[in-house]
Amino acid sequence: MTRALPDELLKLPHRTEVPFAKLTTLGVGGSCRWLFEPTTELEAQAFVRACARESLPYRVLGGGSNLVILGDIEAPVLRLRFPPDLRRMGLKLSAPASFGHIRMAQGAAKEGLSGMEYASGIPGTTGGALRMNAGAYGTELVDILDTYRFLTPEGELVEKRPEPGEFKYRWSFLTGGHVALGFTVHLVEGDRGRIEAQVAANMEKRGSSQPLSQRNAGCIFKNPAGQSAGRLIDQCGLKGFRVGDAEVSPEHANFLVNHGHATAAEFAELMDLVRAKVLESHGIDLEPEVEIWRAG
C-alpha cells in the first residue's frame, strides 16, 4: 500500500506519476510516484531532513544514464534542478550537481582548461558522476576533484576534500541517502583549440563504437578482471538477440538497447538471459555496472 507523505514534504516542489521513460536514457521502467525537484540546496536539505525525521527511504536520480528501472517506484525520488551555474576561479571550475557532466567538460574546454576531456562522452549529471566516480580513458573524476559538497542522510551539509577510500573504481560512498550537491575540480591551463579538438574526438570515437542512436544505459555489465564483458557476450553469439523491443546491440555486445517500446519485464529477461549464457559458456557471473531499481 502507498504510504502517505508528510505535509512538510508535500510543500516542496514535486510532481507525481512521472514515467521513468522520460527520466532515464534507457527509457524503460514504470512510474515515478513522487518526484521531488528542489531548485536550491535549502530545499534539498529540507527534503532530506523531512525524510530522515519520518524514517522514509528515498532515492536520488541524476540524468538517469546509469539506471535500469524495473517497475513502479513508490519511494520519493529526489532530482536536483539547481540553476546551471558553472564558475571559474583561477584554474578551478565548479558546478552544481544537476549540471550536465558533458556540458562541464565542454565549459572547461571553452575556458582553455585541460583535465576534463575524459568526460566528454559520459552523459548524465555531475552529481551522478561524483556518486559513480565516472571515468574513461584512464582518468576518473576523483583524479581532478578538489572539493565536493553533499548532504548526509540526516541532512547535514558537508564540504570537504576527497580522502583515501571515499572513491574507488565506479564507486563512491555517496549512497544510502547521501546527496551530492556540487563540486570543484582543479584543472591545468592548456590550448583551447587542442582541448576542444580532444573533446570532439572523444565524442566521435564513442559515436563510431557505441549504439548512440538508440536508447541505452551505457555498459550494462562490469568487465570481469582481465576480461571484456562485451567480448564474452559476443562469444556467446548474443549480438542482435532480442526479447521484444530489448536487444543486445549488434554494434557493442555490452550495450542493451531499447528499440522504442521495451518493457521492464523484457529488459529484466534479456539481462538474466545474457548473464546465464555467459555463466554457462565461460563460468563467469557478470555483475551489473548499471544500478537496478526494482519496484517498491
Ligand SMILES: Cc1cc2nc3c(=O)[nH]c(=O)nc-3n(C[C@H](O)[C@H](O)[C@H](O)COP(=O)(O)OP(=O)(O)OC[C@H]3O[C@@H](n4cnc5c(N)ncnc54)[C@H](O)[C@@H]3O)c2cc1C
Ligand atoms: C552512452 C553512455 C556511455 C557511458 N559511458 C560511460 C563511461 O565512459 N564511463 C562511466 O563512468 N560511465 C559511463 N556511462 C554511465 C553513466 O553515464 C555515468 O555513470 C554517469 O555518471 C551517471 O550519471 P547520472 O546523472 O545519469 O546518474 P543516474 O543514472 O541518474 O544515477 C546513477 C547513480 O548515481 C546516484 N545519483 C545521481 N545523482 C546523485 C546525487 N546528486 N547525489 C547522490 N547520488 C546521486 C543515483 O542514485 C544512482 O545510484 C555511460 C552511459 C551511457 C548511456
